[in-house]
Amino acid sequence: MLLDGRNQNAHGGPPLIVDPDSELLARAQAGDVTAFEGLVERHRSRIYNLALRMLNSEDDAAEVLQDSFISAYRNLPHFRGDAQFGSWVHRIAANHALMRLRHRKVVSQVESPLDEPTFNDRGSLVDEVSDFKDAEGEAMDAELRRAIEQASAGLGADYREVFVLKDLEGLSYEEIAEITGASVPAIKSRLHRARLSLRAAIDHFYADRA
């Protein structure tokens, strides 16, 4: 909402997007390679994180990084400025990461079964729920970090892609539908199950420590 307000002019006309990259972008579009390198420098870290979270492999993430910026460079002339450069290149990277993830899915992938809560006959929760005490704290326990990394790596590709794009990267359901080709209800259902499974992994971590 805040974003809408900021991008909307007083007459409710089309959004005025102020892109912090606009100057570098204009120069890059005019063929200035140094300006393009400036854009790369601003966005490479975020793209690397997206690819690494999606693919769980540093080598694959480095390749997605290269592929994404080459695609962006080749498509610069077609970039119309109706989105921010950052979100545009982010979308390109999401597509590259997804293609790679899906290709790999065919090759081989060790998936853990999804961890779901257990209920009794009357539909009541039987698991104890741990208190995620320091969930909002600054520093993260190294073992908790590892537990989350493992749980995320064990998610099936269909689940991991929606979880990464929504909960880690902050895309909307509609954007994810466009990128993945899945329906919004299917995306929500996968996201919910991915969250349950990750929640369970964190819960186990706290339960073991208690």
Add this chain to the structure above:
Amino acid sequence: MSHHTCKDSISLMLEYIDGELTQDVRARLEAHFGDCSPCEEFLKSYRATPTLCRKALAKKMPGEVATKLTDFLRRELKKA
């Protein structure tokens, strides 16, 4: 009006957090949370999960990856 079980409640959590439930369903769900501390705790942990995951999965890009990327792009852009 029928009561929600824990199972119903948990299956509605995503839409609850997204603010997409009808007022009626939301009221019933909140009534359940009020009566059921395991579900209330579950909701808290469900909500905290994305934040924790974001923190756990944030990585610093190694300097050599950045260098490799720069070298790669310089080579490729020269060709273009």
